[in-house]
Amino acid sequence: MRGPRPEQPGLRRDHRRLRGPGDDAVTQRLQDPLLAILVLGLLLRLAWALLIPVEPVSDSAAYDTLARNIVEHGVFGFRPDEPSAYWAVGASALAAATYTILGDSYWGIVTLNIVAALVTAAFVERLGTRYFGRIAGLCAACTIALWPNLILFTTILSSELYFILFTVAGLWFWSRGDETRWTDIVLAGVCWAAACYMRPIILLFPVALLISAIPGGPRRFLRAGANCAVAMAVILALVAPWTYRNFQVFGEPVLMSTNFGANFWMGNNPESEGDYMPLPAWTEGMGEVERSDALLEQAKNHIRSEPGTFVRRTIEKALLMHSWESIGVAWNEPGITSRLGAAALLPLKLLLTGYWFVVLGLALAGFVMLLSREGVRGLFHPVVAGWAYFTAIHAIVVAGDRYHMPSVPFMALLAGLALAQLATRPAVTRFRAFGGLSR
Numbered sequence: 001m002r003g004p005r006p007e008q009p010g011l012r013r014d015h016r017r018l019r020g021p022g023d024d025a026v027t028q029r030l031q032d033p034l035l036a037i038l039v040l041g042l043l044l045r046l047a048w049a050l051l052i053p054v055e056p057v058s059d060s061a062a063y064d065t066l067a068r069n070i071v072e073h074g075v076f077g078f079r080p081d082e083p084s085a086y087w088a089v090g091a092s093a094l095a096a097a098t099y100t101i102l103g104d105s106y107w108g109i110v111t112l113n114i115v116a117a118l119v120t121a122a123f124v125e126r127l128g129t130r131y132f133g134r135i136a137g138l139c140a141a142c143t144i145a146l147w148p149n150l151i152l153f154t155t156i157l158s159s160e161l162y163f164i165l166f167t168v169a170g171l172w173f174w175s176r177g178d179e180t181r182w183t184d185i186v187l188a189g190v191c192w193a194a195a196c197y198m199r200p201i202i203l204l205f206p207v208a209l210l211i212s213a214i215p216g217g218p219r220r221f222l223r224a225g226a227n228c229a230v231a232m233a234v235i236l237a238l239v240a241p242w243t244y245r246n247f248q249v250f251g252e253p254v255l256m257s258t259n260f261g262a263n264f265w266m267g268n269n270p271e272s273e274g275d276y277m278p279l280p281a282w283t284e285g286m287g288e289v290e291r292s293d294a295l296l297e298q299a300k301n302h303i304r305s306e307p308g309t310f311v312r313r314t315i316e317k318a319l320l321m322h323s324w325e326s327i328g329v330a331w332n333e334p335g336i337t338s339r340l341g342a343a344a345l346l347p348l349k350l351l352l353t354g355y356w357f358v359v360l361g362l363a364l365a366g367f368v369m370l371l372s373r374e375g376v377r378g379l380f381h382p383v384v385a386g387w388a389y390f391t392a393i394h395a396i397v398v399a400g401d402r403y404h405m406p407s408v409p410f411m412a413l414l415a416g417l418a419l420a421q422l423a424t425r426p427a428v429t430r431f432r433a434f435g436g437l438s439r
Helices: 007-018 023-030 033-051 059-073 090-102 107-132 134-146 148-155 160-174 182-198 205-212 218-250 260-267 288-305 307-321 333-340 342-380 382-396 401-423 427-433
Strands: none
Touching (some): 033 134, 090 182, 107 134, 134 342, 134 401, 148 342, 160 182, 160 205, 160 382, 205 382, 307 401
16 A cells, blocks of 8 residues: 655645645635725726826815915915815815825825725725625726726815715615614714715715615614614714804804805706806805805795796706716816827716716616616615715706716616626626627
């Protein structure tokens, strides 16, 4: 009987000694598709940041001014001697922190933008896995990682990437189902309070999630109602210091910002086309709160006098938000032109809009699949509720392609569902699904 060659056991023993108890976990982690997706997303964003410089224009230039006034004068305002609350303070405060640490450099902003995008992709994967399965979660994360507009936002000083991150992070804590503990709901409120410092439109998001709990029956709805109350209380408590600051500045409480009246007027006045427009000359010289109140009242008067126009325009604004996507090019235009030339602008806009329409189509397909699987309950799914909530907010107020960005993670989740369905079907069936054999 032949035994093993003497060197084999020794080799095996050496092999076992070289492998620690955590090596299998490390190997599994290195083979995790999510890690590959995040690395790919990181490389794409680094490549863009190395190619295109940060050159703030439009809203980005305003954020830059606000941030520098914080650093140099300790004042949040467009002028060093004039405190403001026209915009939420969050994005400017983060930029100011990077200027304090790195001086006159935008690399801190680029770093924060990359981190926000990649962490968002990770949370989207977790949400997709929880709601629709592992493959759907990975497809959704990949959709976020490869999204051209999100990649171009790497070199833009704005609130969008941070707002998206805090929104999905809060939803992750909220969505832990039967595992939910009060600590999770508090953490959800903390995340959404951070989002409120970026854009106050998050404030009623817990109410939208409460509505999504209706199909679960009275017990689940009551629990969701309690969770909603806790989350809202946490948001208001964490926003209160800034509200108090605004009270000291303006003599009356302003939750976060004073631009709601202006934005509402832009989308609801006789000359409105639904998107941004300059404020009327008669508001010059007004204080921020006075101007907001006056514009809000004029917009409400217009709606009262022409309710049919309001309904029609609201539908038009919802469609306008989903009509194209090119804001990442517009806000990077000086940097793109200086490095790639003006001829690169149109191809980049076509790339962004093309990707947008692909994701939009997949998201709608995912929505149909969700309805076919869950029936009417699918209309109340948290992912659908999120997309509907942010669409409704801007359809009522003011629209434009940048305003669909809060809906991006929800669209990616539904697109992930559609992609997972296609990926797990036999090749012939997938071909038929696209009409290949039916013609």
